[in-house]
Amino acid sequence: MKTPREFLSDLRDEIEAHPAVNHLFLNRLATSPMSRQDYRVFAENHYPLVCAFTTYMELLLLRAPDSEARLWLSRVLVDEYGEGSEGKDHPTLYASFVDACGGDSGRLGPERLPSPAHAFIQAHQRLVRRGTFLEGLGAVGPGHEWAIPKMFDAIVPGLRRAGLSDDQIGYFTLHLEQDEDHGAWLEEALVRTAGTPEAQAQVRRGALTSLEARMRFWDGVQAAVIRYRQPRATRADGPSPRTLLHEVALTSWDGMTMGRALETWRARRATDARPTLDGMLLACRSLT
Amino acid sequence: MKILLVMPTPFETGRLGLENVIWLAEPVALTSIAATVSDRHEVRLLDMRLEREETLPETLADWKPDLVGTTSMTTDVYQAKAVLRMTRQIVPNALTVVGGHAPTLQPKEFAEPYIDVVVQGEGEDTFQQLCQRWDVQRAHGDRTFAGVAGTRYHDHDTIRVEAKRSQVRSLDDLPAPDRSLVAKYHGRYFFTSARPMASIFTSRGCSFDCNFCAIWEFYERRTRYLSAAKIVDQMQACEERFIFLLDDNFLTNKKRILALCEELERRKVKKLWMTQGRTDFVADNPDIMARLAKNGLVGLLSGFESNDDDNLAALRKKNTFDKNKRANDILRDNGIFSTGIFMVRADWSKEQFDALYDYINTLEIGIPLVTILTPLPGTQLYRLYRDKLMTDDYRLFDLLHCVLPTRLPRAEFYKHFARAIDATEVSCYRAMRSLLFKRPSVWWAMGRNLLWFYARTWRYQRVHRDYTSFLRDEEGLLNGPGARGHLTWRDVQYPTGSEPRTDREGQSLIPLRIPKRTWADDVADASQNPHNHDLPALAAGE
Incomplete structure (x- = not known):
């Protein structure tokens, strides 16, 4: 059996090499000259995740098995509420980034959640509410706090290249430093609780489930950025070749006015079925 | 040693370019360099144009290659860099290598901490030596x-540039591209x-010196x-009935053409094969063209310009x-x-667009590609x-976006550009009809996939016909020196073809003769930046 420290060291390596943390989209942000318009689409998709993060922690805090675990979780939460950022909580910091990119952060609250963000938040709410405490801790600890510095490390140079000032990207630069601390604090909580193989498996399962959701989230954000640039872009090739029938059927569907109208209708229905950001946050808070 | 070669996507997945609809060729540059090392090392190739995006990080994490190499044309610069950045993140011990046209002709773009080696010029011999050295050196990092000619690499805080590799090796001496690596595609x-369609090359370089093309500079004119025997060996080794000969000209x-026939x-x-070639050769050699047609030439891609x-x-030209x-x-x-x-x-008026489209319709060109x-x-x-x-973003250097100030307002310019498909369809129909009567068997061989091709291009045309697609692509990205200086089309003097050949101290064009020890751009950079210690040393050798 691995000691908790050995287990956590291996888990850190696994997370650092995970496709979600090293997503091609993040590397593209690091290497390509994206514009503020691209970052606005990015920010509008990412903002709900920032707003929702503390709700996972709050739910988890209620389920913490002992006061020591509660203490470590509280330390992270206090920072998220704005302790380390001149009293500005993280959603407030992020809102200034949204506005700097040309978005309107005030408009995002009453709007329906974008699909990638909704899926991500749902996956995490399931983990912290229905999973075991350790699965939840794995998701918000290693799954978030260990992953975020590496992911943001890819994002920050691109933001600077797009001409955004240090103040405007404060949310990201703050996390490069703060999440190292958060990760270390949550590691302390994990060392005390991940002593058995069963506990270790739960922590790992939570972290990896969180990262799977993260990967789908980045896929979705990348698709949203591309859709913004080319709303009429065609369907990209997949890993297996399409048959002639498939190609013709797709083209016929795309060519039919009714086909396009049906797709628009379906997309609108799907959007309407998603909660607004404000509604979702309210629902989460009512649980705590 | 485990070597992973990665063909990057030309754009972010989901964006549309000509590769999606007109031409997707085998990554011959990578299969060619792979052939020089595959007898001693384990080599894998990922063509990211045909793979899921997750395949790359998964392969890196699971297989843990010792060396990752990629290639880049101008528009793929950022994608190639993203591949190597990801490599450094997941397998920090692997050597990261990039080669190809863009790294050769604009190496500074690749001066990144996560790129270990930039290979300049032809890659086969350089890559082979690089692998030999890395196999020994990797133990101590x-x-x-x-001493490995044709490389640029980090050496402490500087970039060391090795001597330019001479491109004199006979193509017959090089191993044939290792096509087994792309068998899965x-x-x-x-x-x-x-x-x-299979892809092979039968020659490298071009003896002409068109000012919009870098091929002749890459291959030193x-x-x-x-040889004919080697070409036919390679053609016979291809399972596919269609072969594209990727020669620049x-x-x-x-x-040689008669020997091949x-x-x-x-x-x-x-x-049945296709290739690229100049129209003046066709015009001057009707007999040879007839003989080539009899020997399977079914398509020619040429710059009418x-x-x-x-x-x-x-x-x-x-x-x-x-x-x-x-x-x-x-x-x-x-x-x-x-x-x-x-x-x-960029300086065209509406009348000039009209005249071009009318001219194309007097021809019988199956696919007129207006760029x-x-x-x-x-x-x-x-x-x-x-x-x-107007922009520094290489993604917009795809021949479908105007990177210089336009005479017409940009929206109007793109409106005229976007109508190329509709305005030239007469030419396509006439070409198809003509092919049907002249070579019905070829028409049938290609026509079987016509519906498939039509379906794909139709979806592409939806984007291309919408001129706002071009405007949206460049939104927020017009921040190059021309845009910053508010230049207009009047500030851009197009060459007339009668300019004197100015020398290195001259204002505009550098000499046509390319220095033997360094790349043309390095000379230009060196003359502009006397404080660069590497480049003047090389340039001074000339």
């Missing part, structure tokens, strides 16, 4: 490669409706050829309107499907216009 490569050496006739090879002799002269017309007739008479490339200029004259890095035009560019 030494990432410097003193069999059937996915195509050119228009010709698929499945020399052309080297594969196949139609140059009459003796003889060899194809002797061995009774019945492949313009409907105007002055414009052709300005491009240093050394070709004429009349020859283009004559070539078109010869291709039609021999049932050779023609794909013609035309270039519109925008773009000063690609490494070309003479780039050196002339680098201070006037």
